[in-house]
Amino acid sequence: MGTLVKKISSKKVKVEKPASKSKIIRGASKSNRITTKGQVTIPQNIREIKGFLPNTDVEFIIENDRVYIEKTSGSKLSRGQQIVQHLKGRCKTRMTTEDLMKLTRGE
Numbered sequence: 001m002g003t004l005v006k007k008i009s010s011k012k013v014k015v016e017k018p019a020s021k022s023k024i025i026r027g028a029s030k031s032n033r034i035t036t037k038g039q040v041t042i043p044q045n046i047r048e049i050k051g052f053l054p055n056t057d058v059e060f061i062i063e064n065d066r067v068y069i070e071k072t073s074g075s076k077l078s079r080g081q082q083i084v085q086h087l088k089g090r091c092k093t094r095m096t097t098e099d100l101m102k103l104t105r106g107e
Contacts, residue, residue, distance in 0.1 A: 042069075053082050
C-alpha cells in the first residue's frame with residue numbers, strides 16, 4: 001500500500017491508497033466522540049470532499065469491524081440542486097419578482 005501526503009483545508013494529512021479505488025484519510029481531524037444522542041460530527045473537509053450537505057440521506061454499512069457512511073443512491077441531485085431544494089419555499093415575503101428587482105436596482 002503506497003502512502004503520500006496531501007494538503008486538505010490547510011492541514012497536511014496522510015492518505016493511504018488501499019488496493020481498491022477508495023481513499024483512507026487519516027489525521028484530517030481530531031478524533032470525534034459520539035454524543036448521548038448517538039450523534040457524531042463529520043469533519044468539514046470530509047463533508048466538502050464527499051458533498052454531504054444538510055439533509056443529505058445517508059446509509060451505514062457494516063463490514064467486519066468497520067462502519068462506512070455513504071450517500072443513499074436515491075439522492076442524485078447535484079450540490080446546487082440540493083441547495084435550491086433546501087431554500088425553496090423559505091421566503092415569507094409577498095413581493096413579486098418585479099418588486100424585488102426594483103429594490104435591487106434602487107428604483
